[in-house]
Each structure stands twice: as structure tokens, then as C-alpha cells.
Amino acid sequence: MVMKSGINLEAFDRSARPQDDLFRFVNGTWLDTTEIPGDRARFGTFDILREESTSRVRDLIEAAAADDDSAPGTPKRQVGDLYASFTDTDRVEELGLTPLQAVLSEVATVVDVDTLGAALGRLERDGVDGPLRHFVSPDERSPEDYVVYLEQGGLGLPDESFYREEKYADIRTAYVTHVGRLLGLAGIPEAEGKATRIMALETLLASSHWDNVTNRDAVKTYNAHTLDEAKELAPRFPWDTWLSALQAPQGSFDKVVVRQPSFVSALGSALESVDIDDWRAWLTWHVLSEFATLLPQSFVDEDFDFYGRTLSGQPENKERWKRGVAVVESCIGEAVGQLYAQRWFPPAAKERMQELVGNLVAAFRTSFSSLEWMGPETREQALAKLEAFTPKIGYPDVWRDYSSIEIDPADLVGNVRRSTAFEVDRNLAKIGGPIDRAEWFMLPQHVNAYYMPSMNEIVFPAAILQPPFFDLEADDAVNYGGIGAVIGHELGHGFDD
Numbered sequence: 219m220v221m222k223s224g225i226n227l228e229a230f231d232r233s234a235r236p237q238d239d240l241f242r243f244v245n246g247t248w249l250d251t252t253e254i255p256g257d258r259a260r261f262g263t264f265d266i267l268r269e270e271s272t273s274r275v276r277d278l279i280e281a282a283a284a285d286d287d288s289a290p291g292t293p294k295r296q297v298g299d300l301y302a303s304f305t306d307t308d309r310v311e312e313l314g315l316t317p318l319q320a321v322l323s324e325v326a327t328v329v330d331v332d333t334l335g336a337a338l339g340r341l342e343r344d345g346v347d348g349p350l351r352h353f354v355s356p357d358e359r360s361p362e363d364y365v366v367y368l369e370q371g372g373l374g375l376p377d378e379s380f381y382r383e384e385k386y387a388d389i390r391t392a393y394v395t396h397v398g399r400l401l402g403l404a405g406i407p408e409a410e411g412k413a414t415r416i417m418a419l420e421t422l423l424a425s426s427h428w429d430n431v432t433n434r435d436a437v438k439t440y441n442a443h444t445l446d447e448a449k450e451l452a453p454r455f456p457w458d459t460w461l462s463a464l465q466a467p468q469g470s471f472d473k474v475v476v477r478q479p480s481f482v483s484a485l486g487s488a489l490e491s492v493d494i495d496d497w498r499a500w501l502t503w504h505v506l507s508e509f510a511t512l513l514p515q516s517f518v519d520e521d522f523d524f525y526g527r528t529l530s531g532q533p534e535n536k537e538r539w540k541r542g543v544a545v546v547e548s549c550i551g552e553a554v555g556q557l558y559a560q561r562w563f564p565p566a567a568k569e570r571m572q573e574l575v576g577n578l579v580a581a582f583r584t585s586f587s588s589l590e591w592m593g594p595e596t597r598e599q600a601l602a603k604l605e606a607f608t609p610k611i612g613y614p615d616v617w618r619d620y621s622s623i624e625i626d627p628a629d630l631v632g633n634v635r636r637s638t639a640f641e642v643d644r645n646l647a648k649i650g651g652p653i654d655r656a657e658w659f660m661l662p663q664h665v666n667a668y669y670m671p672s673m674n675e676i677v678f679p680a681a682i683l684q685p686p687f688f689d690l691e692a693d694d695a696v697n698y699g700g701i702g703a704v705i706g707h708e709l710g711h712g713f714d715d
Contacts (some may be wrong), residue, residue, distance in 0.1 A: 223690075223692065223696065223698070224369075224685065224686070224692025224693055224696035224697060224700075225686075226246065226248075226686065228248075228456065228635065228643065229242055229245055229246075229247050229248035230244060230245075230246065230247060231245070231246020231249075231250070232245050233246070234246055238643060240289040242443060243344070245574060256532075256533045256534035257313070257533075257534045257535060257536040258532065258600070259530050259531045259532045260617075263686060263687075264665055264666075265516045266571075267525070267665040267681065267684065267687070268664075268681075271558075271663050271665055271681040272350075272445045272540060272543055274545055274561070274562060274663070275543050275547070275554060275558060275663050276539055276540075277326065277542060278297075278557045278558060278561060279297055279298065279301045279542075279546055279554065279557075280539075281326070282294045282295070282297045282298035282301070282557065283297075283298035283301050283302050283305075284298070285297070285298060287364055291621045292459070292621075293550075293553035293557070293617075293620065294553075294557065295558050296550055296553055296621075296623070296625045297546055297550065297553050297554055297557065298627075299625045299627040299633075300544050300545070300546050300549060300550060300625050300627075300633050301543075301546050302627040303625075303627050303628065303629060303630040303633055304512075304538075304541070304542040304545050304546070304630055304685065305538065305539070306627070306628070306630075307515075307538070307541050309628060309630075310512070310513070310514060310630060311514045314514055315399025315404060315405075315513065316543070317513075317629070317631035317632065318505065318506075318509055318631060319515070320503050321341065321344055321346075321509070321631075321690065322502065322505060322637070323457050324337045324340050324341055325337060325341075325498060325501050325502050325505060326498075326500065328494065328497065328498045330494055331454060331456055331489050331494070332456045332459050332606060333453070333459075334456065334489070334494065334497055334498075334501070335456025335457070335458075335459040335460040335463070335503060336456070336459045336462070336463040337463070338350075338460055338463070338501075339459065339460040339461065339462065339463025339464035339465075339592075339696060340463040340464075341501070341505065342464055342642065342660055343463075343464065343465065343635075343638065343639045343642050344635045344638055344639070345508055345634070345635070345638040346369060346501075346504055346505050346508045346510075347371045347504070347508075348370050348372065348484065348711075349370075349372030349423055349485050349488075350367050350368060350369075350370070350372075350455065350460075350485060351368070351370075351371040351372060352366050352367065352368055352464075353366075353369070353645070354366055354367070354645040354646060354648055354649065355672065356653055356672035356673065357475070357672075358436065358440055358475075358671075358672060359440065359442070361653070361672040361673070361709070362483065362652075362653055363476055363653075364441075364475070364648040364650075364651065364653065365473055365559065365649070366470060366471055366473070366474045366475070366646075366649065367461060367474070367475045367476075367477060368448070368474050368475070368476050368482065369477040369478060370423075370426075370427050370428065370477070370482075372420065372423045372500075373420050373423060373427070373483075374393065374397070374416075374420060374425055374503070374504070375389070375390075375393060375420070375424075375529075376529075377427070377429070377430060378424040378427035378428075378429060379429065379430075380423070381420065381421045382425075383423035383673060384422070387597065389528070389529065390417070390529050391468065392524060393417065393524065394413050394414060394417045395413075395526075395653075396520065396523070397412075397413035397417065397503055398410040398412070398413035398519065399417055399520050400503070400506050400507065400520050400521070401413060401499075401502070401503060403517055403520060404502075404506055404514055406465075406499075410536075412496075412499040412502075412503075413503075414499045415496045415499060415523075416496070416499055416503050417495070418496075418635070419488075419492055419496050419500050420500070421682075422488055422492065423484075423485070423488065423617070423647045424473075425484075426480060426481045426484030426485070427478070427481060428477075428478045428480075428481065431697045433477070433478075434477050434715065436715070438479065439477040440475055440477075441475060441477070441479050442473060442474075442475050443475075443476055444472065444473060444474075445457070445471045445472055445473075445474060445479035448474050448476055448482070450548055451476065451482040451483050451486070451690055452482045452483055452485055452489075453486060454486040454487075454489045455482070455485060455486050455489060456488050457475055457641045464642070464646075465642075465643070465646075465648055465655065467646055467647065467649065467651065468649070469649070470646050470649040484529070490630045499592075502620050507521070509631060511541065511545075511633075512545075512630050512631050512634060513631075516595065518535070519535075522535040530555065539573075545634065547663070547664075548660060549623075549633065549634060549637035549638075549639060550620045550623065550625075551622075551663075552614065552617050552618040552658075552661065552662075553617075553618075553620055553663040554663060555613055555614075555617070555661050555662035556613075556617055558613075558662050558663040558680065558681070559613040559662050559680055562680060563613060563662070563680035564681070564690070565614050566690055567612065567680075567683050567688070567690055568612050570688075570690060570697075571609075571611045571612075571678060571683060571688070571713070572609065572611060574697060574698070574701060574702060575609045575611075575705055576707060577602060578603075578702060578705045578706055578709060579607060579688065579709070581706075582604055582706075582709055583601065583604060586600050586601055586604065587601070600702075602708075603674065603712060603713075604712070607674055607675070607676060607709065607712065608655075608673065608674060608675040608676075609617050609675070609676050609677075609678070610658065610675055610677040610678070611677075611683075612662060612675070612678070612680045612683070613658075613662040613679070613680055614656060614657070614658045614662075615655040615656055620637075620640070623636050623637050623640050624636055625637075627713065653673070653698065655673060655675075658679075659677070660677060661679060662679045662680040663679070663680065663681045664679050664681055664682075665681045665682045665706075666677070666679060666682060667679065667682055667704050667708050669711035669712055671711075671712070674712065676705070676708040676709060676712075677710075678701075678704070678705070682704065683701065685700075686700055687700040687701045687704060688700060688701040
């Protein structure tokens with residue numbers, strides 16, 4: 219069988235000599251003729267494939283939305299109804315802030331630290347992160363068990379450096395303006411003054427946040443405690459009311475891993491030193507910010523003006539259909555993944571990928587066996603880990619069941635709230651059970667790949683398995699140079715930090 223080249227010759231700049239500038243020779247014409255789309259801050263091969271994958275997903279979702287014959291509760295019907303709730307802009311504008319009234323009512327109950335804890339727990343079920351966040355993952359030190367991790371939160375800017383470094387001074391000014399404008403759009407009185415106090419509160423929290431370098435330290439960020447021991451870090455934090463409102467199953471927090479213990483202690487102090495009115499204003503802001511993209515256009519525009527244009531350098535917001543696709547994927551992504559895999563991932567692609575992965579593992583094996591600087595014990599452990607790698611290719615063997623989520627084509631905010639609560643409950647229910655090795659942490663329609671340390675697995679979703687990374691009809695050299703580099707990259711993560 220004669221394979222095709224698989225290399226895009228139209229991208230070449232033949233005025234450049236490859237021996238002088240190989241990158242220019244291979245990519246020069248593409249660089250000279252390609253413009254970055256207005257709704258993106260960067261553009262490259264991954265972005266091109268993401269655009270193509272998003273268009274394919276759009277076709278699948280819009281077909282689902284137009285199919286009136288699909289049964290209620292089926293993945294196809296849920297996908298179509300959720301997308302319809304986002305694209306019905308007339309209803310979104312008509313409802314205004316009404317869908318958020320139940321959420322904002324939670325904030326209105328905050329009169330002291332205990333009621334703040336209850337509101338934080340209830341709102342975390344809606345996807346509104348509090349100053350102390352939780353997530354469930356296999357235990358880094360006991361990977362056969364799930365455990366709850368607790369980590370720092372509470373900021374509206376990307377990380378703590380944005381609150382202290384001089385180069386971000388203009389960003390801080392723009393952020394306060396943005397907070398005030400969003401509060402004003404919601405009819406919150408004294409919006410500008412509250413924005414200033416919200417910034418002061420977040421700056422206080424940020425002063426105790428660990429920086430990005432320290433947060434990469436796997437030793438420093440692993441601090442296992444019983445719940446009683448965690449409570450001692452911040453006695454003033456309303457642990458019991460928070461957990462009750464979160465609807466955490468009995469015993470699920472008996473063991474926790476606190477990633478930044480000093481922040482938890484500082485949070486306890488902040489609960490005593492900061493006026494409860496400021497905490498309530500801060501929580502109001504975070505509710506509005508979390509749901510702004512689901513509200514009328516004035517909220518969408520204000521949210522994009524800061525987070526898209528000012529913070530990310532993105533000139534234009536994405537078209538509404540693209541944002542609708544993103545909402546559906548964030549809420550019931552594997553339901554979309556089922557449709558995508560059925561349409562776009564042939565079995566032959568999985569077979570070819572398994573062969574490529576096997577050959578890359580063999581290359582690693584050869585390398586490890588001959589490295590002079592690697593000692594015998596290290597070599598033995600590295601080879602054992604290499605042989606234990608589990609590749610996952612294309613899509614999950616077991617699909618997530620979303621049938622218990624009520625999806626209403628006339629209730630966008632409610633759909634998102636219910637799907638978020640579903641995920642909170644699904645993850646907390648893992649505690650005490652066996653590790654689900656069939657679970658995927660990336661959607662089949664996403665152009666990416668990952669290595670999962672606790673499961674020693676490398677995962678390649680269907681959407682990355684297309685040209686120029688992977689081509690069933692292309693010469694082996696192209697596939698090894700494309701997806702082979704990705705496979706090697708992910709394998710390498712098994713032996714780095």
C-alpha cells in the first residue's frame with residue numbers, strides 16, 4: 219500500500235534554504251498568510267484543529283437540537299435542549315437577572331461567619347468557588363484510594379502575583395472598574411465603593427496565597443490531616459455548616475489533604491478581621507462573575523471586556539454558537555463525546571495508535587536500558603513503570619450517565635446549576651469506593667492529551683488523532699513526527715515532576 223506524504227507543502231517558503239532556516243522553510247508561507255482570528259489571542263496547529271473540532275461538534279449539537287423525536291433523558295435530547303437554552307437569546311434577555319434570584323438569595327442570608335459558611339457550601343454546588351475550594355482525586359500517596367483535597371481560592375484575578383507585582387498595576391485598576399460595573403448592572407447599590415472593598419479583601423487573601431512555583435512542589439503541597447486536624451488550622455472557619463450545605467456524604471472529609479496549610483490559617487484570621495458586609499459584597503460579585511456569560515448581553519459584554527480583551531488580549535468575543543458549544547461541553551461533555559466518537563473516530567485509528575504507542579514505549583525501553591547515568595535501581599524502577607503504562611485512545615469504554623440531570627430548554631441558568639451539582643455529588647460519592655480506572659478527565663472531542671500520574675496512564679482523545687498530528691493514510695514518518703512527538707511528550711511526564 220502506497221501511503222500519502224501527509225505534509226502540507228503549501229506552507230513551505232521555498233525562498234528560504236532549509237540548511238539555513240528549517241523552520242522558515244517549512245512554515246514560512248503559512249506564517250506570512252495566516253491571520254490570527256479576532257476571537258483568539260493566539261493561533262497555531264492546536265488552535266486550527268480546535269476550530270475544526272468545534273465546528274464538527276456544532277453540527278452534531280445543532281442536529282440534536284433540531285431532532286424532536288429523541289426520547290427525553292437521552293444524551294441526544296439533553297445535548298439539544300441545553301444548547302437550545304443557550305441560543306434562545308430572546309428568552310435570556312427577557313428573563314434578565316430573574317434566573318439568578320435564587321442564587322443571590324443565598325448571599326442575602328449572610329449575616330455572620332456561620333451563615334457565610336452555609337452560603338459558601340450551597341454556592342459551591344452551583345459552581346461558585348469560595349476562598350477554600352475542594353476537589354476529589356486519587357490520593358497521591360495512596361493511589362488506590364480517593365481523597366478530598368483542599369486548596370486556596372477566592373481570587374478574581376489569575377493568581378496572587380496580579381495583586382502585588384507592579385507590572386500588573388493597570389490590570390488591578392481595570393479589575394476594580396470591572397467589578398463596579400458588573401455590580402452596577404445588577405442594580406447593587408454603592409457599586410464602586412463595594413468594588414474597592416472587594417479588591418481589598420482579595421488582596422488580603424492573595425497575600426497568603428502560595429505562588430505558582432511553590433504550588434508545583436509535590437512534597438510541600440501534600441499535607442494529610444483528619445478533619446479535626448484541619449479544623450485546628452482555622453478554628454474560626456465554619457467547617458460544619460460549610461460541609462452540611464455542600465451536602466458532603468458522612469465521612470467523606472474524614473481525611474483531607476490540605477495543599478496550602480498556611481493559607482487556611484490566614485483565611486481563618488480573615489474571617490475575623492474583615493467586616494461581614496465586605497464578605498457578602500465579595501460573594502455577590504463572585505456569583506455575578508460566575509454566571510455573567512449566561513445573562514443578558516450587557517453582562518456578557520462587560521465580562522468579556524475585562525477577562526477577554528483586557529486580561530487575555532482577545533480582540534473579539536467568540537460567536538454565540540461557539541460559546542454555546544462550550545457550555546454544553548462543560549455541563550454534559552461526554553454526552554457530546556458519544557456523538558462525536560460515533561461520527562468521527564474509526565476503529566482503525568485506535569488500532570494504528572496502539573501500534574504507535576507500543577513502538578514509542580519500545581524506544582523508551584531501549585533508551586532506559588542504555589543510559590550510562592542511570593543507576594541499576596533507578597533503571598529497574600523506570601522500566602517497571604514503563605511496562606505498567608496504560609494507554610487510553612479515542613474515547614471512554616464507559617460513558618458518564620447524565621440521565622438524572624433535568625435539562626430544560628427554557629432554563630439556561632438552572633441547567634448549568636443542576637449539572638454542576640451533579641458533578642459535585644458524583645465526585646464526592648467516590649470517597650470510600652474503588653478507583654474508577656475507566657474514567658476519563660478529558661473529552662473525546664478536545665484536541666489535547668494528558669498523563670495521569672496516580673493511574674500511570676496516557677490518554678489521547680479522538681480529536682487530536684487527525685491531521686497534521688495523525689493521519690491513517692499518511693507515511694509513518696509523518697505520524698511519528700506528529701502524534702509520535704505527542705506520545706513521547708506524555709510518556710515523558712511519567713518521569714518528570
